[in-house]
Amino acid sequence: MLVGVKRETRAGERRVAATPASVRQLMKLGLDIAVESDAGVQAGHDDAAYRTSGADVVARLGHVDVLCHVAPLTPDEASALRPGTITVGFASPAAELPTVSALAQAGVASFALELIPRISRAQTMDALSSQSLVAGYRAVLEAAIRFPRFFPLYMTAAGTVPPARVLVLGAGVAGLQAIGTAKRLGARVSAYDVRPASADEVASLGGSFINLDLDAIEGSGGYAREMSQDRAARQRELLAPHVAASDVLITTAAVPGRPAPLLVTTDMVAGMKGGAVVVDLAAETGGNVEGVKAGHDVAVPGVGGTVTLVGMKDAASAMATDASRLFAANVANLVELMTVDGRVVPDFNDDVVSAACLTHDGRVMHQPTAALLKGVP
Template sequence: MKIGILKETQKSEKRVSISPNITKQLIEKGFEFIVEEDAGVLSSFKNSEYEAAGATIAKRDEVFKECDVLIKINPFDTEDLKLVNKGQILMSQLYHKSNSELIEAIAAKGATAFSMDAMPRITRAQDMDVLSSQNNLAGYKAVIKGAYEMTKIFPLMMTAAGTITPSRVLIYGIGVAGLQAIATAKRLGAVVEATDIRTETKEQAESLGAKFISVDNEGEESEGGYAKEASEDYARRQKEAVNTSLFKADLVITTAMVPGRKAPVLITEDQVNQMKNGAVIIDLAAAQGGNCELSKINETVVQNGVKVIGTTISPESVSTNASDLFAKNMYNFIVHLTENNTFKWELEDEITDGTLIVHEGKIRKN
């Protein structure tokens, strides 16, 4: 089986789906690799490192022509699909629930496609979960970005000139990104509070030193480990419960996303207008519409002295680490799906069933 590693074409993307180290490990298991020229350069992986691992370096069209499996991080785009051949197997994040035209185009090509963002949240799939591995880095970078944008320091500091009180950080959403944001902000000395629709996250937040802002959430359970869309009543009650902390916060980090849907608005323009002058909001959900009503992706909006920064804080900003983790997820996924270097096609397996969106030109998941 020949596996192709494609260079990411999305603007600002610096990651690569498979690192030289994982390439070597898979080659040792009998797979062949063809790597698009300079695919790993922006993650500090040279072409020579892939060649040393046993891979072949080739031009983009040659990778598409020669490989049985094609791997990317971001969805295959229109230009990619022009080069895809019938029977090829595509692996990437496809966001299939909100990207129906792409799924239909892949099916029309007679190809097969696995969506890495559709990995089920089950114990045996944890080491294949790219959302978790990448969001972990995003949570860390959100705090670092916030610290850079703030005009205050995080920790309590006692000096001869007086005492500096610690900054207050509020985090919406206690998933992987939120938990890492809590841990990072606490390590830097901030006072941290957090809230989430899922009450089962309370213990996790408190174990890392954050105060959990409780809101009665009867009927608002999570779905398969992911938060589901909140009711209007819950959203109203959450705003009321969180407002006191929001208006005191120096840094707010929002991470709430619902798979396949627009991100819920958790902070309105009116709330922003009541926040402290100089406060900073880092909205990690900006690519899905934003948790803050004012957020614009990859832009900083200043409203009443409050900076609203809409971003994914994409793990591409730490692309070497992000690529290493994504590659390890892919290694575990490929090993799970194959036996003797061929796909097992165990369609009833929960991992295969959850991620296999198109099979031999037929759409399985909408």
């Protein structure tokens, strides 16, 4: 069977769905690999590296049995696939409904990495976690670049420089990576999450967990779930003094398939000191911070100066080499799970395979997405 690796064309996307190392992994399964020319250049892998790994490098992919990609396909790309083609990559099903419909109509068996279940045996395929790790690290670097002070404490002959106070909202994979990175840079770090069970993980990284004395909000698969408007308002009220006391605020909260929850209002930002920096990792899905713009820095009034709102966009792609290393491994591991005797044959009795399947045999298999396509709220 022929596995094709797509050259990403979406603006800002620098990652690639297969690296030379993952190509070798797939070839050991008896699969043939074709990589579009320059697919890995922005991730640090030239065509020669893919040829050395055993892949064919082609100017343009023709018909393939399995298509590996990073960004969601366009409706035109989906419609051009042959019936029975298998796709593996991100799909953003709730935001890319025309593509989902096109995949179903084309008879494509599509597997969305966002839908990989958070169970132990699927950890090596969990691209949301691997890419969130990259994004959390990058968020701290972006904040440090813009912050007009040091992160660590310095005691010098000229006086003492106090450490920066960093507050992280959301203690999932991205949040925990942000906490650990900020701590390694010497900042004083605190964090909040609606799941109290996160407190031990925050403490293990050297952060202080903020307990707002609110009921836990735990969703499926370890994710948070949406909260009522009254509870959200109360949470913002209790968080306000913590936000005001921070020099750097990093927000990472997301609810799968839904717009990002609003955690920080304009009034809360206005209480921060001039020079403070806010980095919103959820900017592309609406933002956790009011007034944030994905891909842009916005200066807003603070106390005695301006506060910089940083709307992160393509955060993982900004570190394309390591992001691709992890993503390609996730893709290869899922393909390996579905491969038997040199053929990719999905076993829908496998709970990982069935959960990750978005479309198959002309139908939308992921029920929440199917409901959205039917206009069911």
